[in-house]
Amino acid sequence: MSIKNAPEQAVNPLALENQVCFSLYSATNAMIRAYRPLLDELSLTYPQYLVMMVLWKEPGISVKTLGEKLHLDSGTLTPLLKRLEAKELVSRGRSELDERVRVLHVTEAGRELHQQALTVPEQMRCKVGGTLEDLAQLKQLCDQAFAMLNSGEATSCEM
Amino acid sequence: MSIKNAPEQAVNPLALENQVCFSLYSATNAMIRAYRPLLDELSLTYPQYLVMMVLWKEPGISVKTLGEKLHLDSGTLTPLLKRLEAKELVSRGRSELDERVRVLHVTEAGRELHQQALTVPEQMRCKVGGTLEDLAQLKQLCDQAFAMLNSGEATSCEM
DNA sequence: AGTTAATACATTGCGCGCAATTAATGTGTG
């Protein structure tokens, strides 16, 4: 995706420096890299950390609901949850009302991790820098882009 | 990474809705998903598309330089380039001056892809929506975050 | 010249993301 920042002359749309998406992509990779040393302390990957965040707040949730919150599917979550189960941080039970659904819970060890995790957000805030306004705006623009990309809608384009 | 958007009350830093990084992560995943149908036409993945963008502009480049531009290493690029070579879009020669360095070129078929690729940026712009100002700002904030995350610098934190 | 160090790339291994398919359970309808 390109933006025109030199409207007076023809801009190559297929140039890296004009690609918003490449900036997004690179920033996300850098962000996940920056999380790694912090999350190594908890023996978690970034996606696993996201899952734990949900489970800390909403124990007993299903894989489906977890997937809706994280925008991930069972192809990603099932093996990830098995790894968390192998680390004994999460239990993967089954609902009694509906044998199809997994009921996810944090174990005692998983609950203890929450204490250690409390310092992570502030440490990351230091790493990314920027003002709170910058961060709020970045979040808002990402959420807006996400919403558009997920609803097949198209703006004033040719249709 | 969390932001405080309700300063009057205690905000859980480990809540998904307060995580800038989760928004970034989800937006990037959505963006790559949105590229997929467009790039399927060119039989390219998004990272392969990025590589082609660089090679269209700078034929004869090395793996190292390519990696610096895309912020990727040989562990990612070597197999990716082999796949592009298998599709006969790219050739992986060797420098005559230094037998270690790979000299990357686009094949004739690869050059032809450039024509097809020209419509991709505008199609993506339609999908993400938002004003040009929004997009420019999103790019700027991502670039800023990337720069901070890649230079071990820390802002006014405890150190 | 000979040893050491640095450089460029390749390889291995692991954990995602996700499309596509399958399996098991549940629901609804005649």
Place this chain on the structure above:
DNA sequence: CACACATTAATTGCGCGCAATGTATTAACT
């Protein structure tokens, strides 16, 4: 009840990202 259909997860396969390690080539130094 029988059958079609939907729903929930699991499975398979592939392509990244990246850490860690290996290998071949070049550079540097004495």
